[in-house]
Amino acid sequence: MQGVVYKSTGSWYTVKNQAGHIYNARIKGIFKIDEITSTNPIAVGDKVKMELENEIENTATITEILSRKNYVNRQSPRQKHQHHIIAANLDQSILFATLKEPRTSQGFIDRFLVACEMFHVPAAVVFNKADLYRKKEEQRYEELKQMYEQIGYKTFLVSVEKQTGIEEVKELLTSKISLLSGHSGVGKSSFINIIYPELSLKTQDVSGWSGKGLHTTTFAEMYDLPFGGKIIDTPGMREFGLVDLSKQELSHYFPEMRERINDCQFNNCLHINEPGCAIKKAVENEEINIDRYVSYCNILDSIEETKY
Ligand SMILES: Nc1nc2c(ncn2[C@@H]2O[C@H](COP(=O)(O)OP(=O)(O)OP(=O)(O)O)[C@@H](O)[C@H]2O)c(=O)[nH]1
Ligand SMILES: [Mg+2]
Ligand SMILES: [Zn+2]
Numbered sequence: 001m002q003g004v005v006y007k008s009t010g011s012w013y014t015v016k017n018q019a020g021h022i023y024n025a026r027i028k029g030i031f032k033i034d035e036i037t038s039t040n041p042i043a044v045g046d047k048v049k050m051e052l053e054n055e056i057e058n059t060a061t062i063t064e065i066l067s068r069k070n071y072v073n074r075q076s077p078r079q080k081h082q083h084h085i086i087a088a089n090l091d092q093s094i095l096f097a098t099l100k101e102p103r104t105s106q107g108f109i110d111r112f113l114v115a116c117e118m119f120h121v122p123a124a125v126v127f128n129k130a131d132l133y134r135k136k137e138e139q140r141y142e143e144l145k146q147m148y149e150q151i152g153y154k155t156f157l158v159s160v161e162k163q164t165g166i167e168e169v170k171e172l173l174t175s176k177i178s179l180l181s182g183h184s185g186v187g188k189s190s191f192i193n194i195i196y197p198e199l200s201l202k203t204q205d206v207s208g209w210s211g212k213g214l215h216t217t218t219f220a221e222m223y224d225l226p227f228g229g230k231i232i233d234t235p236g237m238r239e240f241g242l243v244d245l246s247k248q249e250l251s252h253y254f255p256e257m258r259e260r261i262n263d264c265q266f267n268n269c270l271h272i273n274e275p276g277c278a279i280k281k282a283v284e285n286e287e288i289n290i291d292r293y294v295s296y297c298n299i300l301d302s303i304e305e306t307k308y
Helices: 106-118 135-150 166-173 188-195 247-253 278-284 290-302
Strands: 002-008 013-017 022-027 047-054 059-065 071-075 083-088 092-098 123-128 154-157 177-181 221-224 230-233
Touching: 002 022, 013 047, 013 059, 022 047, 071 106, 083 177, 092 106, 092 166, 106 123, 106 247, 106 290, 123 135, 135 154, 154 166, 166 188, 177 188, 188 230, 247 290, 278 290
Parallel strands: 022 059, 092 123, 092 177, 123 154, 177 230
Antiparallel strands: 002 013, 002 047, 002 221, 013 022, 047 059, 071 083, 221 230
């Protein structure tokens, strides 16, 4: 039988088959998947074939993983040279960000967007905790909204606490498979509880953000939404380590740069000091936002090229 992975806790996977039955499944033997070396061979969202192990205990053995439409991965937080697949077969990826308690940096948002571009997953950014924003944060949100929408990323302003702006995000999620990511404490699970109260997901119990960055959600898990579609809640991440990215290709993952790189004088231009660079010119003319260019330079600096 065939099923979809809803949760992975290491060696066991929660898999739902086409009839809606849930099994505890595991892999037996060595399992080779694609050419990816990841710390987790099977991720939430994966479609798998399995054989029933024990009908009473609802256990099954995964025998095959079907090819992925796409996936999002990042550097394993523990082993830098290993990948960790966050989820597979997505329609979109939504970053939860906050401008206060905790503050999500623009650098983090841009790294996340680069990852989504690399994997061809459409991305949107939801800014939560609007109830905590004062003039300064409200202005910052407007700047960010303008900056991101100009280059094709939708942004939303919501308050899970005051239940404002929720309908627009609900609409975005309807009938889609969506990944929710972001720092710990930004309100991902609280948001899911608002749109699907019967779930009663565990959220940080203190009122507001403790500042300790403790993870309340510990494993990624997918849920069927009552209004159609699926959502994947994930544990908060501190950093977004990009994998398999070369300096040369980075600008392809900035949509506002991608459309201009053919105008650079040199086809291997890194858009730093090269003469006749169309990107630097566009930054000077304010056609490309300087803050996005700074993010580009920071990511470029962080890429370690393999030396041959
Ligand atoms: N003021 C305010 N607090 C919020 C809002 N949304 C969530 N919170 C609070 O923020 C804290 C963290 O919320 P969670 O939903 O647990 O955050 P999370 O993103 O799921 O965190 P992890 O599971 O650790 O990744 C909780 O105490 C929530 O009550 C909001 O819109 N405004
Ligand atoms: Mg959570
Ligand atoms: Zn250039």
